[in-house]
Amino acid sequence: MGHKHPPTNDSPALLREQTHRIAHLARLELTDEQAAMYATQLSRVLAYVEQLRALDLEGVKPMLHPHDRYGEPVADDPREGLDPGVVRRLAPESEGAFIRVPKVLGGTEGGGA
Amino acid sequence: MPDIASVRPIIGLEIHVELATRRKLFADAPNPAHDEFDNADPNTLTDAVVLALPGALPVINRSAIEHSMRVGMALGCQIASVSRWDRKNYFYPDLPKGYQISQYADPVCGPGITNWPINADGSNHTVRIERAHLEEDAGKLLHELPGGGKIDFSIVDLNRAGTPLLEIVTAPDFQSAEQVVNFARFLRNVCRHLRVSHCTMQKGHIRFEPNINCELTLADGSTVRTPITEVKNLNSFRAVQGAIEYELREQPKRWAETGIAFAPGTKTTRGWNDNSMQTTLQREKEEANDYRYFPDPDLLAIEIDAEWQERVRATVKELPHVRTGRWASSYKLDDRECETLIDDPDTADLFDTAINIVGNNHAKTVANLLLQTGMKLAKERGTTAAALGVSAEHIAAIAQMRDAGDIGSGAIEPLFLASIESERGEEPRAAAERQGLIQVRDEGALRAWCRSAIDDPANAPSVADLRAGKQQAIGRLIGAIMKSSAGKADAKAAREMILEMLAE
Numbered sequence: 112m113g114h115k116h117p118p119t120n121d122s123p124a125l126l127r128e129q130t131h132r133i134a135h136l137a138r139l140e141l142t143d144e145q146a147a148m149y150a151t152q153l154s155r156v157l158a159y160v161e162q163l164r165a166l167d168l169e170g171v172k173p174m175l176h177p178h179d180r181y182g183e184p185v186a187d188d189p190r191e192g193l194d195p196g197v198v199r200r201l202a203p204e205s206e207g208a209f210i211r212v213p214k215v216l217g218g219t220e221g222g223g224a
Numbered sequence: 225m226p227d228i229a230s231v232r233p234i235i236g237l238e239i240h241v242e243l244a245t246r247r248k249l250f251a252d253a254p255n256p257a258h259d260e261f262d263n264a265d266p267n268t269l270t271d272a273v274v275l276a277l278p279g280a281l282p283v284i285n286r287s288a289i290e291h292s293m294r295v296g297m298a299l300g301c302q303i304a305s306v307s308r309w310d311r312k313n314y315f316y317p318d319l320p321k322g323y324q325i326s327q328y329a330d331p332v333c334g335p336g337i338t339n340w341p342i343n344a345d346g347s348n349h350t351v352r353i354e355r356a357h358l359e360e361d362a363g364k365l366l367h368e369l370p371g372g373g374k375i376d377f378s379i380v381d382l383n384r385a386g387t388p389l390l391e392i393v394t395a396p397d398f399q400s401a402e403q404v405v406n407f408a409r410f411l412r413n414v415c416r417h418l419r420v421s422h423c424t425m426q427k428g429h430i431r432f433e434p435n436i437n438c439e440l441t442l443a444d445g446s447t448v449r450t451p452i453t454e455v456k457n458l459n460s461f462r463a464v465q466g467a468i469e470y471e472l473r474e475q476p477k478r479w480a481e482t483g484i485a486f487a488p489g490t491k492t493t494r495g496w497n498d499n500s501m502q503t504t505l506q507r508e509k510e511e512a513n514d515y516r517y518f519p520d521p522d523l524l525a526i527e528i529d530a531e532w533q534e535r536v537r538a539t540v541k542e543l544p545h546v547r548t549g550r551w552a553s554s555y556k557l558d559d560r561e562c563e564t565l566i567d568d569p570d571t572a573d574l575f576d577t578a579i580n581i582v583g584n585n586h587a588k589t590v591a592n593l594l595l596q597t598g599m600k601l602a603k604e605r606g607t608t609a610a611a612l613g614v615s616a617e618h619i620a621a622i623a624q625m626r627d628a629g630d631i632g633s634g635a636i637e638p639l640f641l642a643s644i645e646s647e648r649g650e651e652p653r654a655a656a657e658r659q660g661l662i663q664v665r666d667e668g669a670l671r672a673w674c675r676s677a678i679d680d681p682a683n684a685p686s687v688a689d690l691r692a693g694k695q696q697a698i699g700r701l702i703g704a705i706m707k708s709s710a711g712k713a714d715a716k717a718a719r720e721m722i723l724e725m726l727a728e
Contacts, residue, residue, distance in 0.1 A: 132514075136313070136314070136315065136514060136516075137315045137322070138315045175308065175519040175525070176519070176521065176524060176525070178524060180524060181306075181524055181525055181526055181527040182284055182523060182524030182525065182526050184283075184284040184285060184286035184289055184526060185283050185284065185285065185286060186286060186287075187245050187246050187247050187285055187286060187287035187288075188246065188247060188252075189246045189247040189248075189252055189253065189254040189255070189261075190247075190252040190253070190254075190271070191254070192253045192254060192264075192268045192269045192270050192271060193253075193270050193271055193272075193275070195265065195266070195267045195268050198267045198270055198275065198382070199267070201275065201277075206369075206375075206377070206379050207266075207369075207379075208265055208266040208267055208381075209266055209267065209366070209379035209380060209381055210267065210317075210379065210380040210381075210382070211377055211378075211379055211380075212317040212365075212377065212378050212379070212380055213317075213377060213378070214367070214376060214377050214378050215316070215317060215365065215378055
């Protein structure tokens with residue numbers, strides 16, 4: 112399981128490069144100035160997380176959730192879906208009954224499923 | 225580069241099964257993988273959770289967990305006592321949240337093992353299951369309008385978004401395309417019989433993704449492995465077979481041309497083209513594979529205690545291939561008959577229930593009723609034999625009458641129709657009497673019909689042939705008897721009586 116702390120001792124240049132990479136994965140376009148700004152902000156976040164490393168956590172079970180209880184699955188009873196007119200109004204653009212989006216290039220249908 | 229002396233295929237399989245729950249996995253919106261909501265208009269099966277509206281929180285569907293447990297139990301998997309949810313992050317227009325809720329570390333079903341008769345000769349082959357985990361399906365991204373109109377943008381239907389998907393991952397234990405296809409068929413039948421999915425291939429209810437590579441033994445005795453290819457989203461057995469066979473042919477050639485062998489970062493994703501029967505490169509896997517999994521803070525872990533497991537286990541009955549094995553050995557059904565009857569779980573149940581009523585010695589007749597008249601009527605009406613509406617009791621009654629010689633083969637279809645069409649279903653015996661379908665077994669009447677057939681000068685040549693030992697000549701005499709009795713004579717009894725009378 113990859114729930115490891117991200118490395119925090121990276122150089123500013125490396126952080127900028129990682130910021131660009133994360134932006135690409137989210138299909139966001141950043142200018143170099145924006146990337147530098149986010150890299151600075153992210154490094155502060157990571158530095159804060161780094162403080163946790165000072166603690167001795169030997170033998171402490173990872174806490175994956177603040178609640179110490181289990182979820183309650185619900186019965187298999189559906190409710191009617193939202194009015195499709197509402198759905199279309201929530202979308203920036205629509206085409207007939209569909210939501211319209213820019214043509215996606217360089218990907219495969221279904222993404223990572 | 226030394227020549228390739230031999231090729232050993234190494235194939236693993238990922239299977240996505242859309243579970244036929246009524247509600248979605250984490251949302252109250254209806255699920256299009258359930259036949260109740262199958263034909264919904266685009267974007268009508270959504271709600272705040274599906275659309276990822278601010279503040280919406282996922283709530284787990286109990287049935288989805290239980291369906292997953294059923295499949296896991298059929299695959300011999302360990303069922304987790306605690307199962308958790310993770311976010312798999314990727315950006316795509318068919319995924320409103322920007323992440324998919326999946327299970328990375330603690331899936332519902334852990335390692336398992338199957339030993340099913342998937343070899344060409346019917347013998348068993350062991351396939352290990354690595355895991356089976358639950359996740360949400362994405363919506364549908366379309367690149368042309370319904371009906372094929374060209375567009376320079378894409379359109380999204382979110383009906384499928386949030387449908388529960390069970391992803392089953394096998395170890396790379398297959399050695400041929402045939403083993404994979406047989407396993408895929410078995411698994412489809414298992415999911416249908418456990419009533420967890422309709423598994424309609426054309427609707428994408430079950431999709432296969434083989435991971436394929438080869439171990440090449442070279443002329444100098446050394447071995448090398450080719451890079452792994454994952455072929456995405458195959459939804460026919462023909463495509464599974466074609467894609468694997470194509471890759472097994474091409475990979476040794478690719479290696480000979482490029483020299484690229486298996487190593488981290490060499491795995492690629494390919495798609496299948498049904499027309500050219502070839503795979504085509506989609507993406508270099510490692511580039512797109514940074515999903516940044518982390519535990520979903522919106523969802524608590526679920527506890528699956530022993531009591532819940534046992535309750536679900538009690539619903540996992542005889543698996544389909546065990547059932548057909550029983551039919552073959554106890555009822556002497558052949559492979560084709562078994563395959564046809566097992567294809568639809570309701571028809572399989574109808575078959576077993578009717579036999580329970582009428583007794584094992586009528587099993588072959590029950591099978592024939594369903595395979596001939598049942599399947600014929602089902603085909604005409606575009607449905608299954610079970611959905612015709614002829615009850616197990618009526619099928620049992622028809623089988624009994626047929627085996628007792630009370631009715632001829634020509635009476636079966638009218639009796640099915642009477643059962644289907646009359647209100648509440650007319651009892652087969654009452655229907656047979658009303659329609660005059662009961663064969664006359666009054667020996668006096670039969671003797672008279674036989675006598676007049678033998679004595680009829682028109683039949684004299686047939687009688688002579690029969691006396692001379694030509695058995696097939698009896699057909700004309702039986703025809704004459706059926707005609708003069710208006711179909712009420714029992715053909716089998718008539719045959720015996722003619723032979724008896726001619727021997728006197």
